Amino acid sequence: MSYSDKVIDHYNHPRNVGSMDKNSTDVGTGLVGAPECGDVMKLQIKVNPATNVIEDAKFKTFGCGSAIASSSLATEWVKGKTIDEALAIKNTEIVKELSLPPVKIHCSVLAEDAIRAAIGDWKKKQDSAKPAAVEAK
């Protein structure tokens, strides 16, 4: 199988590799996939609580080149977006941007899941951080 130039570029020069403090209130962490399946993505976002804008994003990925590229691209795309804008990112857009073949579509799905998981984690923190908020079960 040959990779698209964009996948190769992200693989060789992954953007936003790293980790942020997962205990920080401003940071949301998404960990998706499983080692047995051959893909694990960790995507973290740092959100400005006043504006809901994602100011920083980091990732680490265990997976094939397409998985690395999908998560690398995801961090690029969420940066500077509001939470709602980031939630609107679709895996199909990742597929298109990276020209992923059908057999690699699951990599883009995982990247979308990672964004949602990170945002979900951040939202949970905001809810529990508000002392007056009523815990909704």
Next chain:
Amino acid sequence: MSTEVKIPQDLQRNELPQTQPTAPEGVKLPIYMDNHATTPMDPRVLEEMLPYFMEKFGNAASRNHSFGWAAEEGTETARERIAKLIGATTKEIIFTSGATESDNLAIKGVAEMYREKGNHIITAVTEHKAVLDTCKRLEKYGYRVTYLPVQKDGLIDLDDLKRAMDDKTILVTIMFANNEIGVLQPVAEIGKLCHEKGVIFHTDATQAIGKVPVDVIKQNIDLASISGHKMYGPKGVGALYVRRKNPRVQISAIIDGGGHERGMRSGTLNVPGIVGLGKACALAHEEMPKESCRLAGLRNRLRDRIMTRLDETYINGSMEHRLPGNLNISFAYVEGESLLMGINDIAVSSGSACTSATLEPSYVLKALGAGDDLAHSSIRFGLGRFNTEAEVDYVADRVIDTVERLRELSPLYEMAKEGINLKDVKWAAE
């Protein structure tokens, strides 16, 4: 080993600079180190084959003129050379299109011929698909197949085999050397057990012949599959050894026609291919002791260089009972295909799901019980006749650099370093 890379300012490309491969003196890129998939042809083999395309183009079955005789001389010399390499006689060698056909012919041929005696076949879970899928097809036709498990080292347990045999068992088919992890099954003992019970023993010896000593008499082998292109010969040609005495083994043909190859395999002989296979066997016979020693040395050098520099790397399969040119390593926390992508000037294989059409990791590695995660992280190095020490050193360095780079990118590596047991984590995708 870090090399200076200029990173464009306009992109937020951070950390992990790409290592820029530069080939050292005497190393030509790309490097081929996937000799279990196929081998390059030895130039001496090609030289021997060439006359049989043009001048000696005759049909080996043409008995009435010199064109046929010249072709037949070629195929019969080849038959002698193959027989000599494995301790057989010329009448016991049947030419085929390759080892897949040989496996099919052996298994289906015995199944049909001995149907009245029984319907039970024993094989192992780590066999090549040419054996497993043939057995699966026979199950549809009413045969019973036992798939023996393997131990952690990839070898079958002889007691399991003994227990699996019953009065309906007609065939045991166990490979000589595994194509992924290179482990050598105890064929002589398996053959002995079979002969004690009056069961026929077939071995897919594709990866073994020409690499390690194969002797059909000493090792109690009744049927053996042979391939040309795994031993520096041409593709599309192989052979099946069929024992003629003690015991005499009979097989039904699966290809009917002109009754070539003693009625066991019809079809005009692929004369140039057969000549090439014969020459490859002759070369292997002469050079095997020296070559296997050299390859084992190179393989151990590769293993030692990689494993002294990288922690948490695991060898898959027995190191003791193994082909000299095989090394199969799992690099924890690194996915195999991404590793292949990083060493794209080197041709090797991975057991990772992402490299297969089915998205399933290697069933051979899974059978060892090491866990799917390590199967995803495995690389198979197949060293061969034309690999050099300089290549081995280059490959080791490139693998080390790439694994280190990918581990820095791996959330699993980070978690493990934090002391998290990955087995205790509840993964979202499970």
